[in-house]
Amino acid sequence: MLVPLFLCVFLRPQLLPVPPLFSPPLPLPLPSPPPLPSLAPPFSLLPLSLSLSHTHPRLGLLSLSGSIFSAAGGRGLLWGAQPVPQIMTITDQSLDEAQAKKHALNCHRMKPALFSVLCEIKEKTGLSIRSSQEEEPVDPQLMRLDNMLLAEGVAGPEKGGGSAAAAAAAAASGGGVSPDNSIEHSDYRSKLAQIRHIYHSELEKYEQACNEFTTHVMNLLREQSRTRPVAPKEMERMVSIIHRKFSAIQMQLKQSTCEAVMILRSRFLDARRKRRNFSKQATEVLNEYFYSHLSNPYPSEEAKEELAKKCGITVSQVSNWFGNKRIRYKKNIGKFQEEANIYAVKTAVSVTQGGHSRTSSPTPPSSAGSGGSFNLSGSGDMFLGMPGLNGDSYSASQVESLRHSMGPGGYGDNLGGGQMYSPREMRANGGWQEAVTPSSVTSPTEGPGSVHSDTSN
DNA sequence: TGCGATGATTGACT
């Protein structure tokens, strides 16, 4: 009969009917609880009572134990079945009384008996505690966040203010030659560095708070182990619970940081936002190639590289340009006819001016897959690789007549005639021709003397 | 400010 009474007293120390025997309250070997970072949203997860530790060290002690109850899922791990009641009503006096009662209990002659009983009970319930404790797998979302922060140069070792991100910035901008790129990237870097700084300082605060809180709880448990059996495993479990709580908070920080980086990225690095029209010269070069290879406007890899170099853009930008151009030309041939004429004349003139030394060249620069070098300053392959029926090159007068007789896309079909196409290009060429050469499309030399190299064979 | 032009992206296709 005695034991239940003691148990009751033990579980609810504040109900202890024994009057205080010792006046000075037990000095607690606890450090003054640390101030917590002022991070409202994440810390809203923490038990409210935690904040009390700011103002009253000893109240803080109690409040922390209350926190542990909630951290342990309200199972009353430390004190039994019930958490400490609402602490807001605890006064200095009642606290002192409680401490005194506790001390009295510690010195009670029946304490060893009680302790052994508690040990027995614990022995019996130990299994259920153990079984309820499952190792949680690593949160995949946390892993994703960590990876992203690492990739963005926010987490991990300092790399010159996020050089990885700067590289990403350069890649995202397509390696263009925009003069303000470097300025914008430095702006991006500085903003990223800011985020990085905030992230690390907050993370540090969290970790510090976590460590201090853990120390606090460990001290509390050690203090309690004087009056009840506290197994090392229990302590470990408590620590892991605390760490889980704090890592949940950290995850929120990481999530917010990721969002901030994403916003920054989209603000600074989204290629669509940073779109700049190519220079007039670059567009001219591309158009020149396009219209001089109208029969097969599919530049080889080498040609693309050459074009990219000439235009000061990337190969993928060249590919984009040709992709867009093909589609838009096909969609509205009429609209591009004038443009085609202009470039045809340009090209033709440059051919005649450039002499005929290369007119006999059988390898058009654009003959994709042929490996031939691409020469833009020349006339493209349209004239170079296309002797007249009699084997002569085009004369200036022929060019002039070409200018007048040019149909939509017509000359290109002809001019590209002598090219050798790879199978893929054959397919592409077929598709392209089908689409861009309606019945009305004629070659510039259409008629009696027309050259239809594409199809004549 | 509206609108056409244009460079980039995306998903489907071969």
Add this chain to the structure above:
DNA sequence: AGTCAATCATCGCA
């Protein structure tokens, strides 16, 4: 992997 077609988002001009 390259291309097409649709679409997005920005640019540049009237």
